Every structure is written in C-alpha cells, then in structure tokens.
Amino acid sequence: MRVHGRVTGLMGTALRGLAGLALGAAGAMVEVVFLVLAALGCAYAFVFSRGRDTVPRVVAGGALRLAEAERRRLDALLGGSGDVGGYGPLRALAYLVLRLPVAFLGGVLILLLVYGAGAAVTLFGGWMMGRAPDGIEPTPWLIAYVVGAGLVLLYLDLQGLVGVAALERRLVRRCLGPSPLQAYERRIAQLSESRAEVVDAVNDERRRIERDLHDGVQQRLVGLAMLIGRARRSGDPERSAELMRQAHEESQRALEDLREVAWRVYPAALDSDGLRAALETVAERSVVPVTIAYGPDRRLPSPVETVAYFVVCEAVTNAAKHSGAGRVNVRILERGTMLVVRIEDDGAGGADPAGGGLAGLARRVAALDGRLRVHSPTGGPTVVSAELPCG
Template sequence: MRRTARGYRHLTAGGVAGVVSLGTGAAWLVLALAALPGAGRRAWGPLSRWTAALAARERERAEALTGTPLPSAFAPVTEGGGSRRLLRRNLGDRGFRRTLAWLPAHGFLAPVTFLLAVGQPFSTAVTLLVSGRWLVGNATGGARPYSSSFFFTVDSAPLACTAMALDVALTLLIWTAVPWFARLQARLAHTLLSAHAKPYLADRVQELAATRAAALEAHGAELRRIERDLHDGAQARMAAVVLQLGVAEKTLERSPEHTAELIRRARDTATDSLSELRGVVRSIYPPILSDRGLRGAVSALAGRCPIPCSLRLEDVERAPAAVEAAAYFIIAESLTNVAKHSGAGLVTVRVRAESGRLRIRVSDDGRGGAEESAGTGLAGIRRRAEAFDGRVRLTSPAGGPTTIEAELPCAW
C-alpha cells in the first residue's frame, strides 16, 4: 500500500512535469530552427537555465524514489559566439543531446502513465454506475443496449456483469502496476539525465585534481600573505618597540621626560601591533565563528553591510569549522563586492542547510555585468568553494540583478 501511494504521488507530480517538459522541448525546437539563420541568441541562457532546473528536479525525484544518486549530464554552453555556433557546440555534447531527448520522452510517458493510473479508477466507477443502472432497468424492462469501454455492446445481464468485472480487474491490475510506472519514469531519468559512470568518473578525477591544485595554490598564497602581513606589519612594529625601549633605557637617567615620551610611543606602537595581529588572526579564522557560530557571524556581516541587507537563515546550525569559515568568507567577499561595485540599493542573503549541503545565495538589485575575470574577488569565492568540492554559480546580466549561488557539502 505504501509503495502504491508513493507511486501515485510520483506519477501525479510527473504528469504535471511531463506537460512542462513537452513545452520545453517545443521551445528548444523553435530555438534550434531560429538558430539556423542566426537568430535567438538571447534565449540560450534563460532556456538553458530553465531546462537545467527542470532536469535537476526530475533527478531529485528519481533519486528519492530509487535511492541512487544521479550526477548531472546537462552542461550547456551559453556563451562564446552566435546562435549557430552555440547550436553546433551544444549538439556535439552527449549530455546535451540526451537531455533534449528526455524532454519529449518524459513529456509523453509521464502524462500517459498518470492518466492510466488516475483515469482508470474513474472509468471503472462510471462503468459500475452505468452497468448497475442498466441491470436495474433491464429488470423492469426499460434498459437500452450501450457500448462498454471494451468495445462490445451490452444488451444482456451477463454482458453487463462482464463489463463490470473487466473494468474492476483492469483497475486492480493498473493499481498493482503503479509502482512499476513510477520506476519506469525514474529509469528514464537514469538513462537520459544521468552522466554515464566511466566518463563521469574520469571527469570527476580531472575536476578533483584541478580543484586540489587550486586549493594548494590558494593555501600557499594565503601562507605567503600571512607571512607578508606579519613581516611588514606586526614584526616591524615590534622591532620598533624594542628600538624605542632601548633608546628609553639609555636616556632614563639624563632625560626622564624624554624617556616617558619614548615609553608612550612604544606603548602605542605595541597597541597598533596587537591590533594588526588580531587582524591577521581574524583573516585566518574569525573568532566570531567560535563564539556565535555561522548564524551569528553571518548576522553580524549583514548588520555591518553599508547597503540595506535582508537576511534569511534556514536550518543553519553548527557545521565543521572549515566549512563555516569558507561560508563566512564567501558571504563577506560577496557583500564587499556588492558594496564596492554594484550600485545596489538592497542586497539579500539566504543561507540554508539541506540534504547535507550548505547553500548560500547572495543577490542584489544593482547594475549587473559582474565577471570573474574583472578581479572583483569572484574567482577567490569559486576557489574557496571548489576546495570543498563545492559549486559556485554567478548570474549577472547587464542591468542586473546579480546573484551568486554557492553550495558547500558538509556533515551536520
């Protein structure tokens, strides 16, 4: 019973998604035809994002039903040339072709299985009602023959009972097959929406090797920055303190007033050095994360943001320290970019924990047009996320809005 109820839920959602998939497939067909003469360039990005979201939702449903993870095979190219060039490059990708093939296949299979699973019980109820009324009318001599749903004419009581029995049997058969129908939809997603194992593993090995190299490079750069900050800042100031105290020691007997001034300068220099040391420590691991956790630290960042900031935290509890630090610096850098470059009047930060992953979304209503190559810290955000096998997605059309989405795997 549970499997059947679960199958009905899957088929109901799939029926609606199937209609949407069919429309999306038609939109791709129109775009492909428009691309032949070079039109439709602006539609590639929005339609690709919509298709990616639709396919991701179907993979999630299939994963929930089967318990098997489905890595994405859909990675469309939306930049770099006109419509015809984009069409050629994308059609050369196997994952792109399989995703486009899934759209009409799912658009046909999902509504058909939904109608079979949901429509047949209604058909049986109608047959029982009509046949029952016919039997009552036949007993009084006022019944007229009628056509059954099995394409034979009912003009006698045995045929009426046969039509009722066949409908009930077919309904029971379909009711039993509902879990199989649901698995059929999931199997279609596994076949067309999931990256094949060998190419996927090869890509993952290459991707992990690249992110590991980037993480090591970033770690080395961070160590060099810390060494430089200590050498040029705190270390130089501490040397000045030692020098000032040495001069004070020599002038103590013959000029006490001058000695007191030197000691005050040494104290001020030591205070500045301590402040710089605290700044270096905060750049390594912010103490506020230890004291208040990620929720409190992000709230403090939002409160210090010079632009009005709307903050939404969902199910955010304590996470591994490295993940919290990465999330904190990603949000801090994103808010800094908004304040410096966007010209926005409002920035929205959303952080939520979901399915063992920490999802971060920072969006603003500014001028848009942000690019990683512009040196605004976006490349650093991506490196921080990829060091944890995370993902970063930037959406920033000219005129805005700009949205940065980061995803970090973590164990809560």
C-alpha cells in the same frame, strides 16, 4: 509562517511536476511521428549507402534537438536531469524510443486525475444543489464510501505520477548520462583539478597573510621599536614619558592589527559557537549594513561551515570595498543535502568572477564538490551564491 511557506512550496512543486508530465506526454506524440519518419529515413540511408550511413544527418540533428528539449523540460519542471551531456545521435534515438511508454503512462494518469476531479465535482455539485445525478440519492454511508474511494484512487494516481517523474529522471540519466567509465574518468579529472586548485588557494592565502603582516603588524612593531629607542636615548624625562605614551598607543594598534589578521585567517567563534555566530560577527564588523537570514537549526560539518563563512566574508568585503553597496543581504538555508549560501548587494555590479578573491572562493567551494555562481551585471545587483554538500 514557515508552515505556510512549506505548503506553498509543495503546491508549486506539484504543479510544476504536473506541467512537466503533461508537456512530456504532448512531446511524446511529436516524437512518435519523428521516430516513424526517422525509421524510414534510416532504412533508406542504409539501403542506398550500402550500410555506410545508417543515421542520416537530418535524423541525427532532430534526435539531438528533441533529446535536449526533454532534458531542459526535466531541469525546469521535474527536479533536474542530473549529469548528462556528450551523447551522440544513437543514444538520443534510444532515449526517445524508451521514454515513449513512460510519457504515455504519465499522460494517462493525468487524464485519470482530471476525469476523477470532474466526476467528483459533478457528483457532489449535484447533491449540494438538490439534484441527484443518475438518481443516486446521497446517504451518509454512500457519501463516506465515495469520499473514501476517491481519496484512495487519488492517492494511487498521485503515487503513480511521482513514480513516472522519478522514472523519467532515471531514464534520461541512464540513456544520456556518462557511462560508469566516463564518470570515473571525469571524477578523477575533477579531483586532480580541485587538488591543484586547493594548493593554489593555500598559497594565495599564505601570500595574503604575509602581506597583512608585513604591511600592518610589522610596520607597527617597527614604529614601536623606534619610539622605545628614542625614549631610552632621550635625556628629558617629559620627552621620554611622551614617547612612552606614544609607544603604548602604537602597541595597542599593533595588537588590533594582529587580532584583525588572526580573525581573517580563522575566527575562533566558528569553532566554539558555530557558523551563525561567526556570521553575526561579520555583520557587526562590516561598514555596510548586513542582514542575515539563517535557516539551519543544527551544527553543520566543520569544513562546510568554514567554506560558507569565507564565502560570506569575501562577498561582504567586496561589496564594501568595490561595489559601493548600501546594504548586503545574506541568506543561509538547507535544500535537501545541500547548503545554499546567497549574498546579494545593491551595489554597482560588474564584479569579475575571475578576480583574485572570487577565484579563490571558487577553488574553496570546488574542493568540497560544491558550485559557486557570480551574477553581477553592470548596474547591479551582485549575487554570489554557493551550493555546498552537507549531507
């Protein structure tokens, strides 16, 4: 079943890639016309504005829209364009010019693939129906030669298509992505922000622990002390025994509250048995039925397991307390160098990503350079997903 799923996934990726390259080749023909008109418009503007206006507004807007369309095509069909944005019309024009030969090369390779498939169907179809195309009689050696040559040419063509797709992604990142200095500045800003968010998250966690201890364990201990004091002052042996029995029960409840607080702070099973065992404990303790699909077959880095655990724990807790969910589905899988954590419930939706719990999760995830998404329309379902680097 898993092999079948992987094969289906590879076929889907291949078909999306072919569609992306075909759309890129078709778009290149439109962009050729645009670039010719843009060159005439820029020349006209340069001459009649005496060099003050080199890129007319219409040309700039068209270049930005075309570049954005190409970026969306890469994101949807060719594996993503990476960290791009904030580029101007000149960089967009440069990108459109540089991608033309790459796009046309992809179109030629797709045409060769279609032509080869058509030729193979014609040739082998004729042999199977007893008609030798062009008088070529099939012999075992000829069939072996045609099949071998066809497979080699197919391999070369597919490798060429893979190379064109990689070149497309690299070109858009190089032309439309941030410069090294901008990337460093953005990274410094992200690290400064995430550091401040981690400090806030730690302080929020400390306040939560203090509330749990004050409202739970401390109240239990106060009640226990009062029961023991009343038992000591009582002159009635039966009354003293009853009070001591109540004190013993209160001590058991205090221990349960203390274990609950300790488990919420950090479960021991996470270090000893791993993320899967810790999540199974979450499912067992949840008042809402929880189904867990766990994909990784290895131990993940400890920080990644910790953040993934708290994402699941908080999402399950929110589903039980606020959404009225009847079931929660948790899915953990590795996708390349990323660990994907997805929690979906069938509750009423309307979760606020800026709320205390989810905002704290976002800060935890950001501290690992991950991303947290919350999709919770009114009426549900609520989907909380996190992507954590685990390479």
